[in-house]
Amino acid sequence: MSRQLVSTKTAFVLISLVTMGLLVGSALLNQIVFKAASSTATVYFDQSSVQIRPNATFNINVLADLSAPVEITGIQFELNFDPKIVAVTETEASAFWKKVVSRVENGKLLFVAVPTGEKVLVDKSVTELKVANLKFTGLAEGVTNLAFTPANSILAASDVWNSKEIKNIVESVIDTRITVSGLAPVAKKDNLIADAVTTQEDLVFSSQRIVSTSEILSPNSAVILVRLQQPARILIAFGQTTAFGNQADFSNRTSQAAVRIAGLESGKRYYYQVVAEDDNATNKVLGQIKSFELPALSSSGVVDRAELTVFPSRAANETVVYATFFDKENQVVGGLTPELQTNSEKVSSTKFSEVAGLYQAVVNSFETKKQSINYTLLLNGQKYATASSIFDPSLNDSLDGSKQPLLNLQLNQKLINLILGLIAGLLLLGIGFLKLARAK
Amino acid sequence: MRRFKVITVLVVVAAVLAGYFLLRPNLTQARQGVIELTNLPDQYCPLLAETVVTDATTKNPTIITDRTVKILECRYIVLSELMDKSNTARQIAIKIPGALAISIGIDSTRGHYQYAPTLGDVNDDNIIDLTDESQVSLALFSSDPTLISTSDLDYDGKVSVLDLSFTRINHRTGINRPDNKNWGNL
Numbered sequence: 001m002s003r004q005l006v007s008t009k010t011a012f013v014l015i016s017l018v019t020m021g022l023l024v025g026s027a028l029l030n031q032i033v034f035k036a037a038s039s040t041a042t043v044y045f046d047q048s049s050v051q052i053r054p055n056a057t058f059n060i061n062v063l064a065d066l067s068a069p070v071e072i073t074g075i076q077f078e079l080n081f082d083p084k085i086v087a088v089t090e091t092e093a094s095a096f097w098k099k100v101v102s103r104v105e106n107g108k109l110l111f112v113a114v115p116t117g118e119k120v121l122v123d124k125s126v127t128e129l130k131v132a133n134l135k136f137t138g139l140a141e142g143v144t145n146l147a148f149t150p151a152n153s154i155l156a157a158s159d160v161w162n163s164k165e166i167k168n169i170v171e172s173v174i175d176t177r178i179t180v181s182g183l184a185p186v187a188k189k190d191n192l193i194a195d196a197v198t199t200q201e202d203l204v205f206s207s208q209r210i211v212s213t214s215e216i217l218s219p220n221s222a223v224i225l226v227r228l229q230q231p232a233r234i235l236i237a238f239g240q241t242t243a244f245g246n247q248a249d250f251s252n253r254t255s256q257a258a259v260r261i262a263g264l265e266s267g268k269r270y271y272y273q274v275v276a277e278d279d280n281a282t283n284k285v286l287g288q289i290k291s292f293e294l295p296a297l298s299s300s301g302v303v304d305r306a307e308l309t310v311f312p313s314r315a316a317n318e319t320v321v322y323a324t325f326f327d328k329e330n331q332v333v334g335g336l337t338p339e340l341q342t343n344s345e346k347v348s349s350t351k352f353s354e355v356a357g358l359y360q361a362v363v364n365s366f367e368t369k370k371q372s373i374n375y376t377l378l379l380n381g382q383k384y385a386t387a388s389s390i391f392d393p394s395l396n397d398s399l400d401g402s403k404q405p406l407l408n409l410q411l412n413q414k415l416i417n418l419i420l421g422l423i424a425g426l427l428l429l430g431i432g433f434l435k436l437a438r439a440k
Numbered sequence: 441m442r443r444f445k446v447i448t449v450l451v452v453v454a455a456v457l458a459g460y461f462l463l464r465p466n467l468t469q470a471r472q473g474v475i476e477l478t479n480l481p482d483q484y485c486p487l488l489a490e491t492v493v494t495d496a497t498t499k500n501p502t503i504i505t506d507r508t509v510k511i512l513e514c515r516y517i518v519l520s521e522l523m524d525k526s527n528t529a530r531q532i533a534i535k536i537p538g539a540l541a542i543s544i545g546i547d548s549t550r551g552h553y554q555y556a557p558t559l560g561d562v563n564d565d566n567i568i569d570l571t572d573e574s575q576v577s578l579a580l581f582s583s584d585p586t587l588i589s590t591s592d593l594d595y596d597g598k599v600s601v602l603d604l605s606f607t608r609i610n611h612r613t614g615i616n617r618p619d620n621k622n623w624g625n626l
Contacts, residue, residue, distance in 0.1 A: 008442065008445075008446050011446055011450070012449075015450065015453055019453075019457060022457070073601075073605035073608065073609055074601035074602070074604055074605045074608070075601060076580075076600055076601035078581075100577050100580065100601075100604065101577070101580050101581065110580075110581045112580055112581075112601050112604070114601070114604065114605070114608060118608060118609045119609060152581075152598075152600070154600055154601050154602060156600075156601045156602045156604075156605040163479070164479060164556055164558055164559070164606075164609070164610065165479045165480075165481075165556075166481075166602055166605045166606060166609070167481070167602070168602060421457070421458040421459070422458065424454065424457040424458055425454045425455065425457065425458035427454075428450050428451075428453060428454035428457065429450070429451065429454050431450060432446075432447045432450035432451055432454070433447075435443065435446065435447060435450075436443065436444075436447055439443045
């Protein structure tokens with residue numbers, strides 16, 4: 001007995017402490033895991049503010065961000081606005097949904113939609129899930145909020161697959177503001193078509209979203225900047241009508257791409273649509289049909305202003321800076337020698353190269369940590385525009401989408417209890433055998 | 441010998457601990473002698489349940505009791521109110537408002553039994569179908585107390601897409617009463 005390392009009393013104290021630790025740990029684990037597993041939603045609009053002219057119409061999408069996988073069984077919202085300033089002209093449920101209620105009562109839009117099937121499966125957390133498309137018309141000058149009534153904003157959903165338990169997962173709503181004014185710019189996008197998916201199987205591709213599209217224009221070309229939710233093959237259908245007829249693509253699988261369309265006619269209007277395709281080209285997400293009018297080349301050559309765009313604005317270690325100079329008539333000025341200035345010594349940039357009034361330079365980062373860079377566009381020593389971007393080396397892994405987690409366990413309470421039970425058992429057995437071995 | 445005693449105690453404690461963690465969900469459900477209604481909306485609070493108790497041991501079950509009983513704390517049907525205290529196996533058919541009727545087999549009035557009612561039976565005809573769906577659709581956003589009282593399945597005081605969802609995802613029929621009569625309206 002003299003060789004015994006710990007006394008029986010000490011062993012029991014240790015066991016008691018381990019047991020207490022496991023009990024407390026188990027309680028904490030349950031709290032943490034189950035809080036994280038339940039999905040919540042934020043409902044908001046795709047535009048944080050809208051400016052329109054009286055009698056003009058505009059489209060606005062109602063979107064939802066979901067924090068975890070869910071089965072959605074219905075959506076409902078009550079939207080308040082000033083009926084003297086705007087009127088609802090049309091409402092539309094998104095693809096694979098059908099409207100059940102859409103009526104306006106005393107400055108409130110009451111909207112309910114349900115899936116065309118029983119439910120819509122969202123198998124991972126998503127942002128910008130389109131809920132509905134609303135069309136408004138400006139009636140009289142003034143400002144009004146499009147405000148959700150929180151108590152009547154409902155995303156009916158179930159966290160557990162095939163569960164009969166349905167609850168409202170909306171945690172917050174974000175309103176938007178509409179200004180109707182004769183001074184508002186004329187809306188360019190008068191032909192918006194809702195994002196759509198082509199088949200039911202696309203819902204597996206459902207977390208894919210076209211996050212943003214914008215364009216940089218020069219007299220004979222356009223660069224379409226596309227950001228996707230997830231990496232995919234990006235195609236741009238374009239043409240002088242909404243029938244398109246031409247296609248440009250970015251063959252690498254990526255979540256952000258600058259697709260250049262050359263050989264266009266100056267002064268003409270072009271329509272385009274971004275298409276995100278999966279690897280097999282079986283699932284597609286179609287973007288809104290957008291349009292742009294190409295500017296003419298300046299004859300005066302006198303620079304009035306400049307635009308500076310950095311894309312991607314978040315990159316691992318390389319980004320491209322685009323600059324365009326305009327005269328007072330908004331025509332593009334070419335033949336210049338602009339310079340780019342940055343606020344960091346840990347980046348290098350190439351000189352601007354010009355293609356018909358569009359200047360571009362490549363910027364590389366040598367910093368191994370995340371850094372924010374400010375860019376200043378100079379012409380003959382004069383500052384014309386500024387922009388900023390972030391270099392984050394950790395994006396290398398996430399942007400190509402090729403690296404998947406090795407193990408993706410979905411823990412439930414039973415599994416956690418089993419694991420904890422086994423750990424507790426093994427731990428105590430281990431202590432017992434250790435003591436036995438030492439005693440021998 | 442003493443060290444072997446210690447080891448034995450350790451093994452027993454380990455086994456108890458492992459058992460505790462494995463069985464903990466059941467240990468927390470302490471209430472005995474009840475049928476607990478689970479997986480329901482928080483505010484759902486039926487007051488009465490129509491119950492028919494039959495003999496589970498015979499091929500042609502005979503009705504032992506046919507009672508409307510109170511639902512305790514919105515969630516519990518007390519077994520002693522349905523039948524005499526005994527450990528004989530019984531089959532209990534239950535219908536609660538807004539839900540389909542189901543049948544539960546029990547073997548003791550002292551046990552703890554659970555079931556998740558299937559909500560969506562707005563007109564209480566024991567079938568959830570398009571009729572229920574239409575009734576809720578018409579009552580959406582309504583402030584009419586009569587419409588709300590009939591279509592508010594989750595008892596939250598309004599008719600919303602949550603109520604509509606129950607009528608859409610649960611299209612099916614509940615079990616018949618053992619005597620094949622219609623379930624009465626509670």
